[in-house]
Amino acid sequence: MSEDEIVGIYRERLGLGEDARNDVEAVQAGNRLLVSKVDTLVYGTDVPPGMTPRKAARKAAVACVSDFAAKGVRPRWALVSITAPTSCTARMHGSMASGLADAADAYGFKVLGGDTNRGSEISITVCMMGLAKGVFPRKDAPTGPGYWKRPPAVPGRGGASPGDRVFATGPFGLSAAGLYAISHGVPGPRGALRAVMEPRARLDFGARAAPYLSSTMDSSDGLSTTLNEMAARSGVAIIVDCEPAADGVAEFAAKHGLDPDSLVYHGGEEYEIVFTLRPGGINDIFSAIRDTRTPLTPIGRVEEGEGVYVGHKDRKRLVDGGWKAF
């Protein structure tokens, strides 16, 4: 059974509909837009060999922060549920707690509380909450052009139009190369180890740039997954005319007989924001790029049609080959 089928079962029985397909959930809570997200890190599945419990717990939180970043919302609160076998030592629990504290410090959220449970495998579930900027108008507020106020909102995965440009907050392939390097005991490209062990979310950039993006999504399941989802939700085609590979990834792939496209497009575990901009929109986010020192990676452009294609003359369809839990 595929992940899509499993998710489909829950969607149908819980009446979630297409609205729920976003990086975060957003609902009106009083006069604010409450944004929330849950993400579970399972040790046996999501933690590469050699990663300390501290880094693993930090990563569990970063995965959640990254989805907030793509929507331009700063997470303010977190609940954490830890499941562990009885053999898990105080040292390990302490290390995981420190990793959560690292993330809380780095991204400015507060852990409110949580739950501890006994289970056969360690897993860390992080539930994050935050408030989108802006308030809903009071019910008794005057209406009309002079008083009109846009209610708070988060940008979606759809919204890209033909003519838009596609960018990301960094190049791709380092995480997949790093994971291969670690598991095969070979040196990886520069920055690959760090990409695996200390991923960071683009929160400062997202918080500033999000209002200007026509569509946006976190890339953690893989760039091919993200681009296909954005194209499908926007009803457009995305043409990748600029290979977004990080330095050294192509050489690493050649040396080890790997497919470079797999590393770049399907690796996942890269917490970048992929986004589209209206023509000229780069001016709107220029200061966000500069002030937050975000490496802007051009990826391609949006056209009429459907699907994702790579290349100039000989266009090749880029299928969704990203991470699927099942």
Added chain:
Amino acid sequence: MSEDEIVGIYRERLGLGEDARNDVEAVQAGNRLLVSKVDTLVYGTDVPPGMTPRKAARKAAVACVSDFAAKGVRPRWALVSITAPTSCTARMHGSMASGLADAADAYGFKVLGGDTNRGSEISITVCMMGLAKGVFPRKDAPTGPGYWKRPPAVPGRGGASPGDRVFATGPFGLSAAGLYAISHGVPGPRGALRAVMEPRARLDFGARAAPYLSSTMDSSDGLSTTLNEMAARSGVAIIVDCEPAADGVAEFAAKHGLDPDSLVYHGGEEYEIVFTLRPGGINDIFSAIRDTRTPLTPIGRVEEGEGVYVGHKDRKRLVDGGWKAF
């Protein structure tokens, strides 16, 4: 390592402090008080033999609802994270999804979305959110006696005073007796099977009565845990002068050579609200008891001192013998 020690590690590193010791977390979000809670059900630990996946998932949600009920807040939204091995069938996922839908229907919350993960063991993490009644005054609101408004709040575990009476929303012991009956293949007391397989949270009662309770806590970890925690947090002694055993529990214990006190005080998995009332406070909650058909169970009274004691002349200390995950 004990659960308290594990929780202590996270508390310390995350700077949680004593404030975090409540059934739910509550923070100001815009003009409302946002209430949240996370709870994980681990199959191998928390699911008794013979319980269907549908009932298990329903129970995972009820455990969260019960903590909201004890604080008088209706949960409005939930995020759900499901971890399962690849061997978990579509039928099982469908059953779990239906169990979540059962709880959502019964308690009026909406599942917004969630996460699916691969792991060695099935676990269901439910994160619930809601808003306490009332709004925080506007910053520009006039102040003074005529305008003074109490900000929204949830009742705590502390707050009981000498002279208060202690009650619960139901008698105790059926869940523990039912669990014994199921695992030993013997008939349990009337209602015991249902107590185990279909626990319900006292949400309607809690939502109406909470403002009038001097202290309140959910009993899901066991009545002895709850009473000791409330006594400690309130800085008082609690005297149990009225055995809160459900009908048939004493006979069941005698027949099977079990300690009846263990079943009543330490069994846990009973989602009742334990609460204290100021003298005469029963009048305030009378209509809540009547309209929601809540079985009011008198337990005892609050005195100066510390700890929890059972009995009249020969008082015996009731230690915390409830459920500990570790």
